Amino acid sequence: MSAGLTRQALRKQPWAFAGPFVTQCLAAALVSGALGASSSMSGARLDPAARQALTESGIPEMAVLFVVVSVYLTALIVGLTMTSSIARQGRDIALVRAVGATPGRVRRAVAAQAAAVAVPATVLGVPLGALLARAWLAGLTGHGAIPPGVTFHPSGAALPAALGITVGASLVGALVAAVRPARVRPAAALTEMAVPRRRVSFVRTAIGVVLVAGGVVSSILIANGDPAKAGESSFFTMLAMCVGAGFLGPVLLRLAAPLARLFGGTGALAADNLAVRAKALSGALVPLVLAIAFATVKVLTHTTSVHVHGTPDPPASVWTEYSGTAVYVAFAAVAAVNTLVTVLLARRRELAVTRLVGASRMRALTVVAGEALMVTVTALAVGTVVAMVTVVPMLHGMLGTWMPYLPTGQLTIGVAAVVGLVLLGTVVPALVAMRRPAVESLAVDP
Known part of the structure; x- marks a missing residue:
């Protein structure tokens, strides 16, 4: 029966698993x-002078990071996306x-659904990763960084590492999403799908507060610590606050919802839809x-350094920093x-x-656009606060400025990119979903 349920879910909701x-x-x-870039650097056959130059460049340490x-x-983002996908199956x-x-x-x-998505996705993604690593190393060589x-x-x-991480995170995310609908009485689960619960659990809120507070404390410690290690430590500070913001997400979105009433x-x-769909x-x-x-952290680190010193950073350093940042930002954006x-959907x-x-x-599209605007405002506000809490102590330790x-110009481009990103994920699929007549849509999605 489990195999039948898995096939039925994948057949009925293919677009839910496409993301x-x-x-x-x-x-x-x-x-x-x-992994490929890091192992290629450590295993490269270089003469002693070239090996020393590679070590002094700091690129191998950056690759390990x-x-x-x-x-x-x-682990974080795969788990989140699979949780969202399974959560919509509560009614089924x-x-x-x-x-x-x-x-x-x-x-x-x-669990079978999660594995059925994760395994082929990983097998397809590993060769793509090899191409990306090859291109990145070629770029580093071309810019004289290595x-x-x-x-x-x-x-x-x-392949084993990617499989372990993606399949493991996918399984955890799927099972977490299925805990409540699999445990509560079917009638109660159907009621919750028709009218989503608006109450946020105390445990979720407490975890969010602890993570955000931990990130703030860590940022203070970074400001008073070794400037050489500030860059490495700041990522985990930022990650803790971002995950904390995710736990507090329903509260943050409901706080932003009244702005739409203007x-x-x-x-x-x-605003009403956002309050109901906040979770x-x-x-x-x-x-x-x-x-x-x-x-924001990467751009501010670079622009502030140039502003304080009055001289631009070496092109190789700028390319190295921005290329790595671009990959992570693109992944999170997708x-x-x-x-x-x-x-x-x-x-x-x-x-x-x-x-x-x-x-x-x-009118329906305008409502969706209004919800997208509130999500954008919330994400920009929270992201800016997280970036400032992370980067300001780091800049003080590295450059002596608060x-x-x-x-x-860069600020405008960043805001426009976030607005476009949210509209791409909300308004565009809403347009596609409303192409067919409403009665036909109800027949397809009973």
């Missing part, structure tokens, strides 16, 4: 590429429970806040879009009912 598949493919590419960062990001899980499926059988079916003798060689640990009746409807949308906050905070699309029936009771396609510097 996790893409995310896990990129995650496998990230992990395998970082990339591996660690990749593992943490992959309740129905199979009503006809006799045991909680254990449901959990096995959910000796020409360093060439890419695949790592034998890439835009009249449509804004009020968007589902909070899954997109972690990758969004990570992308914003990570990019994960955020996938999560937003998954949440939106779960609302196709809701959008169809809204149109049946008199709302025009444009004032980060960011040109207006």
Whole structure:
């Protein structure tokens, strides 16, 4: 029966698993590429002078840090995207429970779904990671950051490591999402799917507060610690606060919801929807806040250094820093879009009912755009706070200044990129979902 449930879920909701598949493919590419680049540097056949130059460049240490960062990001974001995908199956899980499926059988079916997505995604992602690592090493060589003798060689640990991380994180995320619908009475689960719970558990809130507080304390310690280690430690400080913001996401989104009421009746409807869907949308906050905070910290570190010293950083250093940052930001951005699309696709029936009771396609789309605006504002605000708490102590330790510097042009580009990203994950799939008549949509999504 578990195998049948798995096949049925994958057949009925292929688009719900498309997002996790893409995310896990990129995650496998990230992990395998970082491992391949690191092992290629450590195993390169270089003469003593070239080996010393490579060691003094600090790039091998950076590659090792990339591996660690990749593992943490992959485990976190893969788990989140799979959680969002399984969560939308709450109604189906309740129905199979009503006809006799045991909680254990449901959990096995959910685990099989996670594995069915993660394994092929990883197998496809590892070769992509090899291509990315080869291109990155070629870029480092071309910019003179590492000796020409360093060439890419695949790592034998890439596939097993990527499989272990993506499959493990996917299983954990899927099983966490299935805990409540598999455990509660089917009637209660169906009621919750029709009217989502708005209350946030005390445990979730407490974990969020502890993580954010831990990040703040860590940032204070970094300000008073060794400046040479500030860059390495700051990532984990930022990660703790971003994950904490994800746990507190429903509270943060509900705090932002009243802003939508300033835009009249449509804004009020968007605010009500956001308050009800805050828990589902909070899954997109972690990758969004990570992308914003990570990019802001890296850009501010560079622009402030140039502003304080009055001289530009070496091109090789700038390329190395920004290329690594671009990969992580792109990964988090894709994960955020996938999560937003998954949440939106779960609302196709809701959008169809809204149109049946008199709302025009444009009115429904405007409501979705209003929700997207509130998600954008929340992500920008939280991401900026996380970035400032992370980067200001780090800049003080490294440069002796408490004032980060960011040109207006780069700030405008960053805000526009976040707005475009959220609209891509909400308004575009809403347009696609509302192409067909409302009655037909209800027939497809009963």
